[in-house]
Amino acid sequence: GAVVSQHPSRVICKSGTSVKIECRSLDFQATTMFWYRQFPKKSLMLMATSNEGSKATYEQGVEKDKFLINHASLTLSTLTVTSAHPEDSSFYICSASGVQGRSPLHFGNGTRLTVT
Amino acid sequence: QKEVEQNSGPLSVPEGAIASLNCTYSDRVSQSFFWYRQYSGKSPELIMSIYSNGDKEDGRFTAQLNKASQYVSLLIRDSQPSDSATYLCAVNGATDSWGKFQFGAGTQVVVTP
Numbered sequence: 001g002a003v004v005s006q007h008p009s010r011v012i013c014k015s016g017t018s019v020k021i022e023c024r025s026l027d028f029q030a031t032t033m034f035w036y037r038q039f040p041k042k043s044l045m046l047m048a049t050s051n052e053g054s055k056a057t058y059e060q061g062v063e064k065d066k067f068l069i070n071h072a073s074l075t076l077s078t079l080t081v082t083s084a085h086p087e088d089s090s091f092y093i094c095s096a097s098g099v100q101g102r103s104p105l106h107f108g109n110g111t112r113l114t115v116t
Numbered sequence: 117q118k119e120v121e122q123n124s125g126p127l128s129v130p131e132g133a134i135a136s137l138n139c140t141y142s143d144r145v146s147q148s149f150f151w152y153r154q155y156s157g158k159s160p161e162l163i164m165s166i167y168s169n170g171d172k173e174d175g176r177f178t179a180q181l182n183k184a185s186q187y188v189s190l191l192i193r194d195s196q197p198s199d200s201a202t203y204l205c206a207v208n209g210a211t212d213s214w215g216k217f218q219f220g221a222g223t224q225v226v227v228t229p
Contacts, residue, residue, distance in 0.1 A: 034217070043221040044160070044204070093159045102148045102167060105206070105217055110159040
């Protein structure tokens with residue numbers, strides 16, 4: 001149980017374009033999802049907390065207008081990287097947990113974004 | 117001071133030996149503790165959860181929690197080359213509502229044949 005599906009797994013785009021990444025909880029309802037970013041050989045960096053039906057909460061230093069998060073249903077959250085630039089190239093990972101409090105986070109497989 | 121601290125490694129372990137990983141945390145009210153394994157280029161996968169003081173065993177993995185000392189550890193017995201990965205310690209202070217998961221930077225484990 002507790003499967004999180006993330007799509008696409010890999011995307012290459014040109015500078016200035018936008019990219020949408022989808023994160024779905026397949027067998028549970030996720031009122032809260034988390035979006036992380038990870039650079040090579042670095043630790044996970046929380047970007048934002050996505051709450052179903054409300055605005056996402058962004059971590060300090062994360063541009064909300066650049067990284068648009070929508071959590072329209074209990075099973076789907078999307079991250080859109082707008083006007084992508086090469087410095088946005090990174091590994092983006094979503095995660096979710098089905099039950100509040102003590103449950104672990106389950107991660108999607110991640111999206112490798114390369115901006116050329 | 118980081119909220120969750122781990123030795124970055126690499127921790128080199130001979131095949132068949134025991135790998136011992138440690139993690140300390142600063143938030144005394146933390147209630148839930150997790151170990152994740154992350155292979156290079158992949159996302160983290162959950163390998164252990166522990167909530168109470170003491171030991172919890174699952175196959176070749178044993179998690180140990182000591183809330184008074186604010187540390188949690190992971191033992192990997194009979195280490196295999198496939199155990200070579202980065203191990204992330206995660207802590208959550210929530211009991212009945214969402215808290216923010218805090219992750220350590222990870223310990224790289226290298227199992228040598």
